[in-house]
Amino acid sequence: MGRSLTDLLFFLGWRLLQLLPVLLGVVVLTFVFSHVAISNPCAAWNPHAKRNVIDACTAFWGFNQPLPVQFWKYLTLLVQGNWGTDPTGNPVWPAIASGVPETLELVIASLVIMTVIGIILGVVAAAFSGRWPDHLIRMFYLSGWAAPTYLAALVLSIVAAPALGLPTEGAFTYNPPPFPQPTHMSVVDALLAGSGSGTVDALKHLILPATALAFLNLGIVTRMTRSSMLEILPMDFIKGTRMKGLGEGRVLFGHALRNALITTTTVLGFTASGLLAGTVVVEDIFAWPGIGRYSYLAIVQYNFAGTIGVVIVFAVAVVIANLVADVVYGVLDPRVEWR
Amino acid sequence: MAAPVPPGPPRGPPRGPKGTELFGEVYRTLVANPLTFAGAVLVALMTGVAIVVVALPAVGSLFHLSLTVVPYGPNTPSTTTLAGPSPQHLLGTDELGRDVFSRVLVALPLDLGVSTFIIAAAVLIGGALGLYSGFWDDLGRMGHALSVVILRVTDVFLAFPTLVLALALAALLGRNLTATTIALVVTWWPYYVRLVRGEVLSIKHQGYISAARALGVTNARIVSRHVLRNLIEPIIVYMTLDIGTVIVTFSTIAYVGIALPVDSPEWGSMISYYQVFLPNYLWLVLGPGLAIFVSVLALSLLGDGLREVLDPRSRRAFARVTRTTTAVSSVTPDAPGEA
Numbered sequence: 001m002g003r004s005l006t007d008l009l010f011f012l013g014w015r016l017l018q019l020l021p022v023l024l025g026v027v028v029l030t031f032v033f034s035h036v037a038i039s040n041p042c043a044a045w046n047p048h049a050k051r052n053v054i055d056a057c058t059a060f061w062g063f064n065q066p067l068p069v070q071f072w073k074y075l076t077l078l079v080q081g082n083w084g085t086d087p088t089g090n091p092v093w094p095a096i097a098s099g100v101p102e103t104l105e106l107v108i109a110s111l112v113i114m115t116v117i118g119i120i121l122g123v124v125a126a127a128f129s130g131r132w133p134d135h136l137i138r139m140f141y142l143s144g145w146a147a148p149t150y151l152a153a154l155v156l157s158i159v160a161a162p163a164l165g166l167p168t169e170g171a172f173t174y175n176p177p178p179f180p181q182p183t184h185m186s187v188v189d190a191l192l193a194g195s196g197s198g199t200v201d202a203l204k205h206l207i208l209p210a211t212a213l214a215f216l217n218l219g220i221v222t223r224m225t226r227s228s229m230l231e232i233l234p235m236d237f238i239k240g241t242r243m244k245g246l247g248e249g250r251v252l253f254g255h256a257l258r259n260a261l262i263t264t265t266t267v268l269g270f271t272a273s274g275l276l277a278g279t280v281v282v283e284d285i286f287a288w289p290g291i292g293r294y295s296y297l298a299i300v301q302y303n304f305a306g307t308i309g310v311v312i313v314f315a316v317a318v319v320i321a322n323l324v325a326d327v328v329y330g331v332l333d334p335r336v337e338w339r
Numbered sequence: 340m341a342a343p344v345p346p347g348p349p350r351g352p353p354r355g356p357k358g359t360e361l362f363g364e365v366y367r368t369l370v371a372n373p374l375t376f377a378g379a380v381l382v383a384l385m386t387g388v389a390i391v392v393v394a395l396p397a398v399g400s401l402f403h404l405s406l407t408v409v410p411y412g413p414n415t416p417s418t419t420t421l422a423g424p425s426p427q428h429l430l431g432t433d434e435l436g437r438d439v440f441s442r443v444l445v446a447l448p449l450d451l452g453v454s455t456f457i458i459a460a461a462v463l464i465g466g467a468l469g470l471y472s473g474f475w476d477d478l479g480r481m482g483h484a485l486s487v488v489i490l491r492v493t494d495v496f497l498a499f500p501t502l503v504l505a506l507a508l509a510a511l512l513g514r515n516l517t518a519t520t521i522a523l524v525v526t527w528w529p530y531y532v533r534l535v536r537g538e539v540l541s542i543k544h545q546g547y548i549s550a551a552r553a554l555g556v557t558n559a560r561i562v563s564r565h566v567l568r569n570l571i572e573p574i575i576v577y578m579t580l581d582i583g584t585v586i587v588t589f590s591t592i593a594y595v596g597i598a599l600p601v602d603s604p605e606w607g608s609m610i611s612y613y614q615v616f617l618p619n620y621l622w623l624v625l626g627p628g629l630a631i632f633v634s635v636l637a638l639s640l641l642g643d644g645l646r647e648v649l650d651p652r653s654r655r656a657f658a659r660v661t662r663t664t665t666a667v668s669s670v671t672p673d674a675p676g677e678a
Contacts, residue, residue, distance in 0.1 A: 025495030030507070037511035135374055142643065146635035148587045150594050151610065151628050158618050277502035281591060295503060296595065299510045307507055315498040 003337060008327070011338035015323050019316075026315040027078070030308045031071050040064075041302040045087045074308075084305025086298070092309045095294050098184045100313060102171065103283070103290035105185040107275050109210035111268065118218050119264060122225025123252050126260075129230060137226075141219030149278045153212040153285040161208060169287040171205050172198070209286040213278045217271040224267045228260040262332045269325020273318045375644025381637030389448040411438035413445045413604040421620055430626035433613065442604040443626045449605055451634070453520060454585040458578050460524045465531025466574065468493075472532065473539030474562060489532065496529040502588055509597050519598040523585060534577055535570060542569050579642035583635035590631055606631045 038044065042057035049057075058064050062073065077084065083092040118141075125137040144152070157168040167173060171186040179193030187206060190198035232238065233256055241251045279292030287293070291310055298306030330336040369376045391408055399406030411417075411428075417436035424431045430439035472486030496504075508522035542548065542565070551561050590607030592598040599608050606627040613623035 021491065022494050022498055025492070026498055029495060033508060034511050037508075037513075138374060138643070142636055142639045143632070145639050146583065146587075146632050148591055148594070148607070148631055148635075150591060150607075151631065154610070154614060154617070154624070154628075273500045277500035280502055280506065281595070284595070296506075299507050300595075300597075302510075311499065311503060311507060314500050314503050318498050318500060 003330075003334070007338040008330075011330075012323075012327070015326075019319055019323075022319060023312070023316065026312060027075065027308065028071070030311045031074060032067075034304050034307060035067055035070065038302065041087070041304065044302045074305075083309045086303040086306050087301065092303075092305045095306070096291060096309050096313055098181075099289065099291035099294045101184040102186070102288065103276075103279050103292055105187065106206065106209055106213065106279060106283070106288060106290055107272075109206050110213035110275060113210055113214040114218055114221055114271075115264075115268065117214070118221025119225050119257070119261075121218075122222040122264070123229055123257055123260075125222065125226040126229030126233060127248070127252055129226075134226075137222065141222045144215040144218045147215065148281075149212060149216050150281045150285060152215045153209070153282050156208050156212050157285065160211075166208050167205050168208060171202060171289055173201055173205075177201075209282050209288050212286075213275060213282050216278055217274055220267055220271055221264060224264045225257075225260055228263040229256055232256045232259050262329065265332060266325050266329040269321045269328070272321030276314050276317055369644070372644055372647070374640050375647075378637045378640025378642075378644060381633065382641050385447065385451065385634055385637065388444075389451045392444060393448045393452075409441045409444050411441040413437065413442045421616075424622050431620070431622040433623055434616070439609075439623060439626045442609060443606070443630050446605045446609070446627070446630065447634075450586050450589065450631075451582075453516070453589055454582050457520060457523045457527060457585050457589070458582050461527035462531050462574060462578060464524070465528035466535045466570075468528070469532040469535030470539055470562065470566070470570075473536035474543060474558075474566060476540075490536075493529040493532045496526070497533070499526070501526050502591060505588060506592055506595070506597065509592055514597050516599060519589065519592050522592075523589060527581075527585065530581075531574075531577075534573065538570055538573050539566060542566050576642055576645045579638055579645060583638035583642070586631065586635055586638075 040054075040058055040063045042049075042054045042061070042063065046053060046057065062070060065073075074084065081093070083096065085091050086095075121137045121141065125134045128134045147155075160166065161168045177186075177190070177195075177198055179189065179195055179198060181189045182192065183189055186202035187199060190202045229252075238251060238256055241255050246254070276292070279288075279290060280296050281292075282288065283290045283292035284296050291313060294306065295310035295314070297303070298310055330338060369379055388408075395406045395408055415437060417432065417438075419428070419432050420434055420436040422428055422432045422436075428438050428440060430443060432438055433442075468489050471482070472489045475482030476486045477483055505519075505522045505526040508525055509519040512518035512521060548561060548565060551565060556564075589598065590605070590610075593603070593605045593607030594611045596608070596611060599605050601608060601612055603609075609627040610624050613620070613627075616623050
């Protein structure tokens with residue numbers, strides 16, 4: 001095994017193949033948990049219904065059939081691309097298909113905020129290691145860790161939003177916006193439509209939820225950058241750059257950071273799980289039309305098909321993020337061989 | 340340095356110091372690092388207050404006295420509604436005239452207790468499985484097959500974002516405290532399988548384990564005397580940081596109204612219930628918000644500081660020793676007393 005393109009492709013193929021049993025496990029687990037815990041949600045859906053209504057509902061959805069039969073029915077439909085319908089009869093797939101890009105946009109925006117701020121803080125903390133800027137920065141990122149996402153979101157929407165004049169609800173001021181939404185990513189859609197005011201509007205709506213989401217994981221980026229910078233800084237080539245007479249900024253950001261970034265990049269992939277979980281709360285508070293909000297509603301409304309659907313999507317996203325992190329790490333670190 | 344190192348199994352980096360030496364180092368770090376010290380003091384204080392809140396009424400009832408540190412009943416309404424902070428009501432009162440400080444105070448043992456229980460259960464379940472799959476993972480044996488099963492199941496669980504799985508499970512299992520606790524334990528154990536297995540695999544190949552084997556020490560004794568003792572340090576560090584995460588996750592599930600009745604004296608529930616009174620009645624959310632923030636921050640500061648002490652890699656970086664060590668060059672002879 002080496003580092004050629006074929007090796008990489010084999011590695012990717014093998015990892016994607018390994019993904020299948022994990023996915024099947026995710027589906028089985030969610031299905032079993034949901035159907036064993038609540039064997040017949042008809043009563044929960046229609047709390048005040050008469051007996052015959054509930055019976056009709058049970059027969060309609062097939063909740064009286066044995067669990068394996070129900071599971072097989074669900075699985076065969078899922079493989080054909082039919083994700084089922086929610087209690088009111090609306091199909092799940094369109095909601096997921098439009099929600100995923102919206103959430104992706106939010107997550108990408110928060111990744112950008114997280115990386116830029118986190119790396120700068122990490123470099124400064126490493127440069128002043130053990131002194132007060134280091135302590136201050138540690139305090140700052142740990143406070144991001146300590147503030148639950150809903151609290152950060154609440155503070156942002158109550159303190160920052162009025163102060164900065166930023167909106168706190170939805171992805172656009174006018175919903176739906178006056179242009180088509182082919183990608184369901186608000187900023188991209190506005191750009192594609194060539195609407196300048198729409199783009200500004202979309203960006204304004206994006207800032208606060210993305211910041212709330214970024215705040216939670218800021219610490220991980222800062223800490224990783226700091227600790228890998230601390231490993232790099234005592235090395236001889238850094239002394240060399242100093243002897244060459246480079247300014248401290250060039251030494252830190254131009255030479256040390258470039259090497260320290262390998263670990264930081266990798267760690268970003270592993271924040272995916274936390275970021276996706278954060279979207280559930282953030283999207284709920286900021287009324288962001290993504291999959292996090294949909295999953296919250298699905299869970300609360302006993303929407304089985306919706307719950308299983310979003311859980312599958314979340315699990316796939318986490319596994320893919322980890323795979324991307326592995327690949328990026330391998331590309332950045334020449335010592336890694338694909339296997 | 341002079342004597343050549345005899346050939347043998349490769350030694351890992353030296354682990355943390357043992358016994359009294361460790362306590363000395365913990366003490367020194369606590370004193371040297373003001374933030375870690377503050378974290379330790381706060382954690383001790385919180386634990387003390389939580390115990391007093393629960394134990395004092397119980398002790399008092401033994402002597403037919405009504406002793407308590409909680410100034411008002413957490414659910415007792417009064418005529419002073421929506422009053423600001425005052426000497427009588429340190430954090431003001433809510434719309435029913437209930438004392439916010441008392442409500443925040445009675446939530447402390449609940450949040451701390453539930454989170455500690457969840458982590459303890461996760462450590463026991465995940466730790467046992469991790470220990471098994473790490474220590475008895477011999478190719479071609481029964482143990483290997485079992486540990487493969489354990490790891491695959493763990494992979495499936497790790498593919499879920501924690502909050503989504505916990506939220507879905509808590510919602511399905513009955514939307515109450517018991518359901519939420521079970522849901523969080525089910526979500527949390529896989530992380531400890533990974534942590535413990537990784538540690539066990541590195542401990543297993545240390546020289547002293549081979550030496551004990553060669554002396555005829557049984558597996559059970561090796562595990563209890565050598566492996567478990569070396570596991571305690573990383574588990575304690577991880578637990579300290581993790582209790583904070585569980586507090587945040589638990590309060591998030593309470594915030595969305597699934598863990599407890601919406602009007603309960605619990606930090607997350609209170610924030611969710613009181614947020615409609617923002618921004619005019621800030622103290623209503625400030626109390627529970629600060630409580631979560633300070634308790635998680637204290638645990639993170641302590642955990643972060645403990646990691647600096649116990650992780651030899653970051654300890655070296657912390658002390659800013661200029662000689663860098665890579666994984667390859669760390670074959671240094673151990674101190675004679677340690678072997």
